[in-house]
Every structure is written in C-alpha cells, then in structure tokens.
Amino acid sequence: MNEGYKTKQKTLILDYLKAVDEHVTAEDVVNHFRNNGNPLGKATVYRYLEKLVEQNVVLKYNFASGQSACYQYIGEKEAEHHYHLICVKCGNLIHEKCGYMDEVAKHLSQNHDFALDPLKTVLYGECKNCRCEALK
Amino acid sequence: MNEGYKTKQKTLILDYLKAVDEHVTAEDVVNHFRNNGNPLGKATVYRYLEKLVEQNVVLKYNFASGQSACYQYIGEKEAEHHYHLICVKCGNLIHEKCGYMDEVAKHLSQNHDFALDPLKTVLYGECKNCRCEALK
DNA sequence: TTGCGTGCAAAGGTTTTGCATGGCA
DNA sequence: TGCCATGCAAAACCTTTGCACGCAA
Numbered sequence: 429m430n431e432g433y434k435t436k437q438k439t440l441i442l443d444y445l446k447a448v449d450e451h452v453t454a455e456d457v458v459n460h461f462r463n464n465g466n467p468l469g470k471a472t473v474y475r476y477l478e479k480l481v482e483q484n485v486v487l488k489y490n491f492a493s494g495q496s497a498c499y500q501y502i503g504e505k506e507a508e509h510h511y512h513l514i515c516v517k518c519g520n521l522i523h524e525k526c527g528y529m530d531e532v533a534k535h536l537s538q539n540h541d542f543a544l545d546p547l548k549t550v551l552y553g554e555c556k557n558c559r560c561e562a563l564k
Numbered sequence: 565m566n567e568g569y570k571t572k573q574k575t576l577i578l579d580y581l582k583a584v585d586e587h588v589t590a591e592d593v594v595n596h597f598r599n600n601g602n603p604l605g606k607a608t609v610y611r612y613l614e615k616l617v618e619q620n621v622v623l624k625y626n627f628a629s630g631q632s633a634c635y636q637y638i639g640e641k642e643a644e645h646h647y648h649l650i651c652v653k654c655g656n657l658i659h660e661k662c663g664y665m666d667e668v669a670k671h672l673s674q675n676h677d678f679a680l681d682p683l684k685t686v687l688y689g690e691c692k693n694c695r696c697e698a699l700k
Numbered sequence: 701t702t703g704c705g706t707g708c709a710a711a712g713g714t715t716t717t718g719c720a721t722g723g724c725a
Numbered sequence: 726t727g728c729c730a731t732g733c734a735a736a737a738c739c740t741t742t743g744c745a746c747g748c749a750a
Contacts, residue, residue, distance in 0.1 A: 438730090471731075474715060515678075536649070544688070569704055611705085630738060
C-alpha cells in the first residue's frame with residue numbers, strides 16, 4: 429500500500445491523520461507539527477496527502493473555492509459497497525455501506541460511459557441531525 | 565430584480581449568460597468580451613456574478629479549490645436537476661442532465677435520512693475517452 | 701450632484717513547482 | 726551509490742480588495 433521510501437515525515441503525517449480521525453486541512457497538519465517541535469515542509473504535506481488520496485487511504489473533500497480542502501483518514505475499511513456522505517452543515521463524514529451506489533455506477537457506466545470511482549466520490553448534503561435542526 | 569444602476573457591463577454579462585445557457589467560468593466571461601472588442605474588468609465580472617448568485621438568477625458551482633467556479637444562468641425557471649462528473653484522469657468536467665440522480669437523492673433521503681445537495685456533489689471517475697485510452 | 705459601478709493593479713489565500721540538499725535502501 | 730523525499734522559496738492560480746475615475750439617475 430505504501431510505495432516509495434518510508435520516511436519519518438510520512439509516518440508522522442499518517443499517524444496524525446489516524447489519531448485525529450476527523451477532517452483536517454493541510455494547514456492543520458502543518459500547524460500541528462510546527463507546534464510540536466517537528467516542523468514539516470508545506471510541500472511535503474501536500475505531496476503526501478495527495479498520494480494518500482490516490483491510494484484511497486485518505487478522502488479529500490472540497491467546500492467553497494478559496495477554502496482549504498479537507499482530508500480525512502479512511503483506512504483500509506473494505507472498499508466494496510462503501511461510499512461517503514458528508515454533511516455540509518456539521519462536516520460529519522458518514523460511511524455508507526448500502527449497495528445502492530453500485531446501481532448508480534452501473535447506470536453511469538451504461539448510459540454515460542463513465543466509470544464511477546465510489547471511493548473518490550463524496551456526496552454532499554445534510555445529515556439526519558442537521559435536517560432535524562433545520563425544522564425547529 | 566436588478567437593484568442598483570443599470571450599466572452596459574451588467575447588460576452584456578447577463579445577456580451572455582442567457583445566451584450560452586451553460587455553465588461558464590468567470591474567465592470564460594472575461595475572455596468572451598475581450599475577444600469581442602468589449603473588454604470588461606475582471607473585478608466587474610466577479611462582482612456582478614456574485615450579485616446574480618445572491619439574487620438567485622445565477623447558480624454557482626464550486627469544484628476543487630484552485631479550480632475556477634462555474635456560473636450558470638437559471639433565470640426564473642426552477643433549477644434544472646443536473647449533476648457533475650469529473651474525470652480523475654483528464655480532469656474534464658461533464659455536465660450531466662440525466663434525471664437518474666433524483667432517484668439517488670430519493671434513496672438517500674428515504675433510507676439514510678440524508679438530503680443530497682446536487683449542486684455541491686461531484687462524482688469522480690473515468691470519462692469515456694480515458695476509459696478507451698486505458699484499454700489500449 | 702450624488703453615489704454606485706468600473707477597471708486597474710495589488711493583495712489575499714491555497715496549492716504546485718523548481719531545485720538543491722538530505723536520507724532511505 | 727542511486728534514487729526518491731524533503732524543504733524552502735518562488736510561482737501559479739483563482740478571487741477579492743483598494744482606490745481613483747466614470748457614469749447612471
């Protein structure tokens with residue numbers, strides 16, 4: 429899973445992502461290690477995060493443009509029948525195990541010649557709790 | 565609907581958005597008028613687009629940070645349901661007008677208490693061309 | 701005349717890139 | 726040793742802002 433050399437920086441970043449288990453920005457990572465006596469280069473952080481995203485170890489999601497992207501560790505949880513919802517209100521990431529997305533992928537493949545990558549796709553919306561809040 | 569002064573620039577921009585009836589970036593707008601003998605200031609374009617978004621005359625789509633936002637005229641008609649696909653290989657943005665995603669939204673709402681926001685959601689995968697390339 | 705609109709350039713923020721150095725294997 | 730990774734600074738990119746001038750009402 430982890431191609432390339434094993435370095436102190438990579439270990440630090442990945443361990444941090446596992447530990448927080450929440451979405452963080454690249455800047456969060458940089459700040460964390462700067463305040464920690466283990467300063468890392470910004471470029472290193474961006475480059476490694478991008479690599480982790482490619483490997484589907486980390487999920488990246490974007491909000492408004494001009495706003496930092498967020499990264500969150502998702503680990504090796506099994507890929508199949510598993511996709512991600514994120515609440516635009518509370519930022520909560522939901523791991524959805526329902527197989528419905530397979531049908532979506534099939535539809536896109538058959539009708540639009542598009543090979544959906546469920547692991548890289550994030551569905552944005554409002555989660556249960558926030559929907560209820562909105563009704564009050 | 566159109567508060568403030570009526571100016572040549574505003575008329576030009578709005579007419580252009582109506583005419584293309586597709587999603588365009590701020591840069592598209594600027595380029596169009598520069599190649600047209602009617603150069604407009606970038607700031608003017610951004611400022612007016614933002615105003616149109618506030619007035620719900622224009623929809624704005626945000627994609628990855630660092631990538632230009634897209635704007636689309638919707639006028640008085642209700643926002644047409646369409647979705648965005650992005651190819652992870654070539655980065656191409658595909659505007660999908662198919663109504664299938666409405667069913668996805670319904671599924672998520674009924675089974676997972678999640679209110680999908682189609683405007684914020686981008687599906688990642690491989691587009692037609694890149695799929696073919698991969699087979700070679 | 702009043703005050704919003706415009707346009708230029710500069711600033712703002714995030715992310716990427718170039719390049720010399722450092723460190724893994 | 727060979728090659729990848731790192732880190733710094735600079736660049737690239739989209740977008741916003743400051744400010745003087747222009748123009749609608």
